[in-house]
Amino acid sequence: MSEACPDEFVAFAEALTELAAGIVRPLFRTALAVSTKADLTPVTDADREAEAAMRARLAEVFPGHGVIGEELGSLRAEAEYVWLFDPIDGTKSFVTGKPLFGTLVALARRGRPILGVIDQPILNDRWVGAAGRATVHNRAPVRTRPCAKLAEAALAATTPDMFLGADAARFARLKAACRFATFGADCYAYGLLASGFLDLVAEATMKPHDYAALAPVVAGAGGAISDWEGRPLTLASDGRVLAAGDPRLHAQALRLLAEG
């Protein structure tokens, strides 16, 4: 992330989340969103429609860029610049009426995320992080808070059910060392961490379109984010993510997450 992200990409990413919000927002807490109870299909339709709109806009503005989307797959994924879209990250929150889902837009250059937007269209919370810039929340710079000890840390994860196999024990070890754990926030938790309200987020079984936007948001607010081995997140990461507001805490959490 040594090279600054061009301004035009930042403005474009924000415009894309607004495009998605125009499709997603009207469906929140409507009969369409919940018509088949726990069936997530109607939301998938909204997800797909919003992703298609973002991809169409991208093809007009940056036709040479690649794209990876949750619903509609990959195109030119080998390009220098690749965009990642997840119109409704937190589908279960969306269908159950909890305004903690988010629209994620990220840009990776040569496999490394250099720009990320987390947009919550109901609460009107938007975090924007980009290489060479301070992360902003609703256009105001934000910073993570210091927290040097796990015993003082507030930890978040979307659900303990996301940790499979040995990862469940690794997460349980981290959780036991923290002051407390809270669940259920999806991408919104990383925004809260960037703004200094959470100290740690540990998650797993994530896809590039789930985590690519989070890395620039956390890093640009002074936090540390990596996989569970401490390696920088790339589009080839294994789906395990550890974010800490305080880099000292990140190092401690990595030791607890180490296997064996």
Add this chain to the structure above:
Amino acid sequence: MSEACPDEFVAFAEALTELAAGIVRPLFRTALAVSTKADLTPVTDADREAEAAMRARLAEVFPGHGVIGEELGSLRAEAEYVWLFDPIDGTKSFVTGKPLFGTLVALARRGRPILGVIDQPILNDRWVGAAGRATVHNRAPVRTRPCAKLAEAALAATTPDMFLGADAARFARLKAACRFATFGADCYAYGLLASGFLDLVAEATMKPHDYAALAPVVAGAGGAISDWEGRPLTLASDGRVLAAGDPRLHAQALRLLAEG
């Protein structure tokens, strides 16, 4: 709940949540709320101040009524009418900046909840349920949605960590039978259930000030709510709560929660 709750009590309960909101709302996402990181003490102070304000108002208006509060204990708990206050239900959500905590005000007559208010002062969501009335959300009547099968049900709980001993396996059995589970909403989940966005909420280790307000909200929207044995909630219940939007689903969930 056969006897209707007097109007004056309903209006008074709503006024009490507004009193609490005036104290709690300004502290959300402020340095005070998070000043000591994961230490919950500053929030406890806000909780106590809001509870004291509600108790003082109660003493003026209904001096013969009893009161049970999260922070300041019980007074005249043997009175015919007893009020229950929890200014910040969902302390962890509050301190981590998630607007899913709530202010709970309930009134019990001879140990049975007859009135409940769930108020979310940041999102401005208020559910009011009372014996003899339809539950309202922001003054509009709401109904739970039909869902006859566990396999189609969306289940919520605040955290899987709230289930101790054998209850963890009982909850896991229920969760495995449902379409999916979502975590992290505290009292707000019961409001979402009353409004038809969730089908089941199963929780445990709750105190009367946590659950008393929920019973009239769920029942007045057409749902079923009880302990895990199917008994109506009273101030002497054991802290296990099962709420279902569809009474048919409630019966099925009870069978799965049965021990053995």
